[in-house]
Amino acid sequence: MKINSFFYQLKQGFLNIHRNRLFSLASIATIAASIFIFGIFYSLVANFQYTLKDAQTNLAVTVFFNDDADDATIQSIGDKIQARPEVDRIHFTSAEEAWENFKTEYLGEYEYLADGFSDNPLANSASYEVYLKDASQQQELVDYISSLDGVRQVNRSEDAAASLSGAARLVGYISVAVIIVLLAVSIFLIMNTIIIGITVRKEEISIMKYIGATDGFVNAPFFVEGITIGVIGSIIPMIIEYFIYNGAVDFVRDKFAMLNNILRFMSTAQLFRVLLPVALLLGVVIGLLGTFFAVRRHTNV
Amino acid sequence: MIILENVTKNYTPEIAALQNINLHVSKGEFVFVVGKSGSGKSTLIKLLLKEIEPTSGRIYINKKYLNKMHRRQLPYLRRDIGVVFQDFRLLQDRTVFENIAFAQKVIEAPQRKIRTNVLEMLSMVGLVDKYKAYPSELSGGEQQRVAIARALVNHPDILLCDEPTGNLDPINSAEVMKIIDKANKRGTTVLVVTHNMDIVQQMKKRTITMSEGRIISDMEKGGYFYED
Numbered sequence: 326m327k328i329n330s331f332f333y334q335l336k337q338g339f340l341n342i343h344r345n346r347l348f349s350l351a352s353i354a355t356i357a358a359s360i361f362i363f364g365i366f367y368s369l370v371a372n373f374q375y376t377l378k379d380a381q382t383n384l385a386v387t388v389f390f391n392d393d394a395d396d397a398t399i400q401s402i403g404d405k406i407q408a409r410p411e412v413d414r415i416h417f418t419s420a421e422e423a424w425e426n427f428k429t430e431y432l433g434e435y436e437y438l439a440d441g442f443s444d445n446p447l448a449n450s451a452s453y454e455v456y457l458k459d460a461s462q463q464q465e466l467v468d469y470i471s472s473l474d475g476v477r478q479v480n481r482s483e484d485a486a487a488s489l490s491g492a493a494r495l496v497g498y499i500s501v502a503v504i505i506v507l508l509a510v511s512i513f514l515i516m517n518t519i520i521i522g523i524t525v526r527k528e529e530i531s532i533m534k535y536i537g538a539t540d541g542f543v544n545a546p547f548f549v550e551g552i553t554i555g556v557i558g559s560i561i562p563m564i565i566e567y568f569i570y571n572g573a574v575d576f577v578r579d580k581f582a583m584l585n586n587i588l589r590f591m592s593t594a595q596l597f598r599v600l601l602p603v604a605l606l607l608g609v610v611i612g613l614l615g616t617f618f619a620v621r622r623h624t625n626v
Numbered sequence: 627m628i629i630l631e632n633v634t635k636n637y638t639p640e641i642a643a644l645q646n647i648n649l650h651v652s653k654g655e656f657v658f659v660v661g662k663s664g665s666g667k668s669t670l671i672k673l674l675l676k677e678i679e680p681t682s683g684r685i686y687i688n689k690k691y692l693n694k695m696h697r698r699q700l701p702y703l704r705r706d707i708g709v710v711f712q713d714f715r716l717l718q719d720r721t722v723f724e725n726i727a728f729a730q731k732v733i734e735a736p737q738r739k740i741r742t743n744v745l746e747m748l749s750m751v752g753l754v755d756k757y758k759a760y761p762s763e764l765s766g767g768e769q770q771r772v773a774i775a776r777a778l779v780n781h782p783d784i785l786l787c788d789e790p791t792g793n794l795d796p797i798n799s800a801e802v803m804k805i806i807d808k809a810n811k812r813g814t815t816v817l818v819v820t821h822n823m824d825i826v827q828q829m830k831k832r833t834i835t836m837s838e839g840r841i842i843s844d845m846e847k848g849g850y851f852y853e854d
Binding site: 327329330333528529531532533534535536538540542 | 703704705715731737780
């Protein structure tokens with residue numbers, strides 16, 4: 326396409342929006358609403374996964390050793406566990422540390438009661454705490470550790486791991502379903518707006534075709550119109566969400582203080598680094614698809 | 627230039643709009659096509675513009691075989707053909723200049739050439755002083771002259787006119803036909819579908835008469851052959 330034709334098409338596209346401004350506004354509003362809802366779901370999923378990732382790395386498997394296991398055996402077990410790809414990190418707790426922790430956590434101000442024990446009652450409680458990268462691989466890891474020589478017992482939090490992974494999957498599925506419906510509605514609306522624009526310009530299109538305009542030349546202004554509507558429809562909700570995200574996070578932290586230990590929130594910058602380009606791309610794709618479906622049949626004059 | 631070989635067009639199996647038409651129009655010719663309503667004149671124009679496909683037979687324009695032409699090639703065929711309609715089909719929201727320039731923009735002519743070409747056409751149809759006017763400010767005859775200028779501005783090899791004087795009074799009709807004749811004298815092949823008996827009689831050009839989808843006469847410098 327020649328440069329003056331390019332600017333001509335751009336101008337015609339913007340003129341289409343202006344001539345058809347009521348429907349263009351309605352389309353922008355619908356796309357903005359859809360992308361706003363998409364943004365909310367994305368923020369929920371992203372923050373949920375952020376929290377989940379945090380929780381998963383804190384999800385530990387505890388490994389206890391046989392009574393006769395010496396330091397070399399324990400070290401060897403530790404090396405083997407550390408070498409597993411699903412393991413994030415491991416932490417060794419000696420019998421002494423275990424007893425100290427017990428005294429601090431359970432005896433508290435009655436710590437003097439511990440003086441009655443001359444030997445460490447938790448002498449066999451040296452352990453590794455193994456932290457996973459992905460909670461869904463816990464069973465596999467437990468099976469592996471149980472098979473190692475010198476391991477007496479493996480304590481795990483299988484239910485917690487399963488429910489966290491399950492919850493993540495469920496939120497993901499719901500989000501995908503909602504987003505697909507919203508995308509379909511947006512594409513349908515933008516398609517209708519473009520069809521109205523085509524109907525208004527039917528005579529002009531027919532003349533263009535008689536004169537020898539290519540399909541690309543006839544359709545280009547409609548693509549400009551569709552993509553512009555899509556992009557405006559995605560920028561507006563992003564601006565709104567940018568401002569309300571921090572407020573919403575502060576509100577949750579303030580009003581639901583008991584959740585603070587569980588929930589981890591992404592920063593606005595972290596969230597919008599992905600959300601903004603995705604939303605813009607979504608706007609462009611909605612505009613492109615809506616226009617494509619509209620011009621496919623309706624400009625064949 | 628234009629060749630139709632045994633062309634038949636059926637809209638339904640029972641109704642043949644054109645039956646076994648054979649026609650040869652040479653480069654630079656001026657041809658009238660006359661006939662009653664429903665005789666197949668409009669179908670002929672639509673076939674030449676490849677708006678519709680023939681049921682059987684072959685059509686060639688400028689040595690291009692239309693039957694096998696891909697849809698993507700259609701714009702380039704139509705750039706060889708200027709079209710003028712009875713109802714002018716001007717864009718009402720654009721000036722005379724913009725209506726003519728529109729045809730140049732559509733074929734992506736260079737910006738600097740558009741102005742020169744449009745002014746040349748305006749001068750040919752005698753509307754230089756009306757270049758800023760909108761179609762609603764012009765008489766029927768003037769609107770048709772703008773339509774002719776738009777059809778000719780891309781310098782097509784062929785000019786197809788479908789009842790170009792159908793909405794005009796005798797004076798304006800004569801004026802419009804004079805411009806079409808001028809285009810023909812510059813080398814454009816012209817095919818005019820018309821009911822206007824006076825013009826056909828006056829201009830003494832080749833005249834093809836159609837009836838019930840058939841060519842019933844083809845006369846050199848002929849007159850009008852049928853009564854409507």
